[in-house]
Amino acid sequence: MNLKNKKIIVTGGAGFLGRHIIQQLIEKEKVLEENISVPRSKTYDLRKLKSVEKLFRDFNADIVIHLATTAAGIGHNKEHPAELYLDTLLMGTYMMEQARLNNVKKFVAVGSAIAYPASAPIPLEEKDFWDGLPEKTLAPFGLATRILAVQAQAYRQQYGFNAIYIIPANIYGPGDSLDPEKSHVIPSAIMRIDTAIRNGMDRIEAWGSGNASREFLYIKDAARGIIAALKTYNGSEPVNLSSGMEITMKDLYNKISRLMDYRGIIIWNVAKPEGQLRRCMNGSKAREEFDFQAKTGFDEGLKSTVEWYLRNIGK
Numbered sequence: 001m002n003l004k005n006k007k008i009i010v011t012g013g014a015g016f017l018g019r020h021i022i023q024q025l026i027e028k029e030k031v032l033e034e035n036i037s038v039p040r041s042k043t044y045d046l047r048k049l050k051s052v053e054k055l056f057r058d059f060n061a062d063i064v065i066h067l068a069t070t071a072a073g074i075g076h077n078k079e080h081p082a083e084l085y086l087d088t089l090l091m092g093t094y095m096m097e098q099a100r101l102n103n104v105k106k107f108v109a110v111g112s113a114i115a116y117p118a119s120a121p122i123p124l125e126e127k128d129f130w131d132g133l134p135e136k137t138l139a140p141f142g143l144a145t146r147i148l149a150v151q152a153q154a155y156r157q158q159y160g161f162n163a164i165y166i167i168p169a170n171i172y173g174p175g176d177s178l179d180p181e182k183s184h185v186i187p188s189a190i191m192r193i194d195t196a197i198r199n200g201m202d203r204i205e206a207w208g209s210g211n212a213s214r215e216f217l218y219i220k221d222a223a224r225g226i227i228a229a230l231k232t233y234n235g236s237e238p239v240n241l242s243s244g245m246e247i248t249m250k251d252l253y254n255k256i257s258r259l260m261d262y263r264g265i266i267i268w269n270v271a272k273p274e275g276q277l278r279r280c281m282n283g284s285k286a287r288e289e290f291d292f293q294a295k296t297g298f299d300e301g302l303k304s305t306v307e308w309y310l311r312n313i314g315k
């Protein structure tokens with residue numbers, strides 16, 4: 001699919017992933033800026049049907065990339081299970097239904113690995129996506145985001161609606177949220193270490209045992225993967241966007257400490273949540289279906305993230 005003259009709604013387009021996707025749509029895909037609509041939550045609260053109806057009246061879209069979310073880091077998600085459940089469910093349901101009613105040609109839903117069954121073998125493979133329930137403590141978000149994949153399949157089957165569901169690994173990189181209440185693991189680690197350096201602290205606390213591992217996908221790769229899926233993939237099954245880069249929290253903190261020249265001790269607080277012990281994904285389906293492979297090495301991506309942080313603190 002050539003995107004050049006397409007009109008595209010990017011919900012959550014002012015967020016971390018959204019800003020990078022829009023940049024690539026404009027710079028690489030030559031989409032005109034005026035052909036991209038970013039419905040901000042203040043003007044279009046997508047949890048409300050009337051707002052979603054208005055959005056489609058105001059902007060005649062060919063494509064929807066649905067990124068709007070109230071999910072954030074693990075602490076925030078565990079403290080707001082009800083909000084997360086309802087926000088995810090309402091925004092996804094209304095957006096896809098109104099997209100269908102307004103003759104949208106392609107709908108890209110972006111999911112989360114939390115939607116996978118807790119019992120699925122690691123690395124996570126798409127064939128196991130339906131085979132059990134998400135981890136209990138994260139199920140309010142896990143199930144609500146999985147429902148979007150159910151809706152996509154049902155709409156494809158009954159209406160021939162072209163909705164796809166893409167599941168990125170944990171995304172990191174320049175532009176991530178630096179709100180301490182909401183930040184993901186990498187910016188949170190960078191901020192804790194920076195605070196320790198500034199205050200001359202010789203120890204910092206981090207959550208969990210440090211043995212949990214996660215896979216991280218660099219933001220520019222994530223944006224490129226979602227655009228590649230939008231252009232090429234028209235299947236009913238979810239597809240992982242994976243980097244193949246899995247690291248334990250201890251190793252991650254050590255790497256960031258080295259990059260920031262922090263020599264203090266990291267104390268692991270096992271009373272704080274750390275989620276599943278391992279989470280990483282198999283990326284072969286994305287390679288086969290839309291030729292996606294992550295290009296950015298983890299050390300390179302982490303370095304550019306720390307450099308971005310240091311350039312932006314205090315701004």
Ligand SMILES: NC(=O)c1ccc[n+]([C@@H]2O[C@H](COP(=O)([O-])OP(=O)(O)OC[C@H]3O[C@@H](n4cnc5c(N)ncnc54)[C@H](OP(=O)(O)O)[C@@H]3O)[C@@H](O)[C@H]2O)c1
Pocket residue numbers: 011012013014015016017018039040041042044045046047066067068069070071110111112113167168169170171172177184
């Ligand atoms: N970041 C990751 O590590 C990661 C990993 C896997 C999957 N994903 C998925 O990728 C997508 C984007 O994530 P992100 O990290 O870019 O999120 P983000 O930076 O937190 O951005 C979320 C955006 O959602 C919008 N939003 C929230 N509530 C809204 C509402 N009621 N109405 C309209 N818009 C609303 C916000 O818009 P305003 O600014 O206008 O309020 C915000 O810009 C999500 O589906 C997420 O689950 C992210």
